[in-house]
Amino acid sequence: MPVQTTPEAALPVREVSRLIGDWVARLGEVWVEGQLTQISRRPGARVVFLTFRDSSHDVSISLTCFRPVFDAVADVVTEGSRIVVRAKPEWYQGRGSLSLRASEIRPVGIGELLVKLERLKRELTAEGLFAADRKRPLPFLPRRIGLVTGRASAAERDVIKNAEARWPAVRFETREVAVQGVHAVSQVVGAVKELDAHPDVDVIVVARGGGSVEDLLPFSDAELIRTVAACRTPVVSAIGHEPDTPLLDLVADLRASTPTDAAKRVVPDVGEELERVRQTRDRARHAIRALVDREAHGLEQALAHSVLRDPYRLVAGRDEEIGAEIDRARRTVGHLLDRADSDLAHTLARVVALSPAATLRRGYAVLQRADGAVVRAPEEIAADEELRARVAEGEFTVRRTERRKDDEG
Structure with a gap:
């Protein structure tokens, strides 16, 4: 109310x-x-x-x-x-x-798609498919470039034209597929797998022109993302324009902002490389020339030294010293030999003097019993016992025939 x-x-x-x-x-x-x-x-x-x-x-x-x-x-x-x-x-x-x-x-509308994509992005991130440490470097000069793109598309022309302008000898292995619609995912996945198995393909470029979020959805498909993650060959993503960021950009080994940018990334510029070769050659020549000049200067300084001007001067000056040292060495060795000879003679004389044979030559004899025992006292010998007498020039047999009175005690 x-x-x-x-x-x-x-x-x-x-x-x-x-x-x-x-x-x-x-x-x-x-x-x-x-x-x-x-x-x-x-x-x-x-x-x-x-x-x-x-x-x-x-x-x-x-x-x-x-x-x-x-x-x-x-x-x-x-x-x-x-x-x-x-x-x-x-x-x-x-x-x-x-x-x-x-x-x-x-x-x-598109926001709902973005919600789903964001959810898928978080899931794939948790699986580690977007990790930076799994990305591989591109080859410097690939033998053959695998190209996955739309049929007779502007993206295909941009990649090939710009790549050939940079390196005329570049070769492509192209797979034309549907890049939007219901068949896009299966065809792109099949082309990537086929190029990954190709023995001459060193890098794979997946290229497409710009489009709406709905048009680019195939390049955020989970099957394609996992296929690229499993590739042995490095993959370059060149989808759309700079603002477009499908999930393929995150899993690829390199993200190119446009197909033209992809061509610049996968092959070097022949003009730039020739210029680098020229600069390197010039630096090498300069370095070698500087080295030769430095060594020549050092050689000149070495040749200016008095020893090299008269190399025999040093040898001649040392000749007398070497002769004196040789004479001194000979005298020293002679003195040592003489002293050693004298010591040996004295030692030999002492050995001879202490020898039992020398005692025997002074007229002593050694009496031995039949068992070889040496007789040291008369009481060790029994009457008529036969003994062996050993003298300096040989030995002979003796017999005890009587006992002296002083032995009877």
Whole structure:
């Protein structure tokens, strides 16, 4: 029921604001489509504040939601994104302002695709397919370049034309396939596998011109991403233009911004390489010339030395010294030999003097019994016992026939 008021019985502002709030509170949730023009996420705040605008008219409204609601789409929703929200109108009585409290946010159209792509990107990242350490360097000069591209496409012409301009002898192994539509993924995957198995292909380029997100979806397909990750041959992604970033760019060993850029990356420029060869040759000549000059100067200095001017001078000066040293060595060796000879003679004389044979030559004899025992005392010999007498010049037999009186004691 409308509130009855008169100029004399006017309602205060707070009452009008309260009545509006009561009416708004009776409204239910609605789905609203619009464009985000401003996002305010204060650190630590539980609520995210957004500005929601009608993209066709100059009409905006405040939109709020709890942080988990916005975080669910934060990876794909930015300022300027079109979204659909399920929200309930709210009236802030103290400030007299209307806003929408969102309980669900969905990207519109392409945004839904981006959500799926972002989910797939996180899954493949977790598998390690985008890791930098698994990417391989491209060969300096490939024997043959594998090219996967659309039939009679501008991308094919750009790659081949620019590659041949840089290196006229370049060779291609081309596979023309569908690059969009229902058959694109299977044909691109088959072409990549075929070129990866080719023995002469050293690098594979997957090229396509620009297009919408929907057109480039085949190059973000999980099957293609895993196929490229399993390739033994380095793969270059040249899809679309600079802003286009399909998932193939992330798994490829090299991402080229355009097909033309891919041609510049896979082969060197023959003019630049010839210039490098010329510069290297000039540096080598300069280095060799400097080395020869340095060595020639050193040789001149060496030849200027007095020893090299008269090389026999040093030998002649040392001749007398060598002769003196030889004489000194001979005298020393002679003295040592004489001294050793004298010592040997004295030692021999002492040995001879101490020898039992020398004692025998002085007239002594050694008496031995039949068993070989040496006789040292008369009482050791029995009467008529036969003994062997050994003298200096030989030996003979003796017999004891009598005993002396002094032996009888």
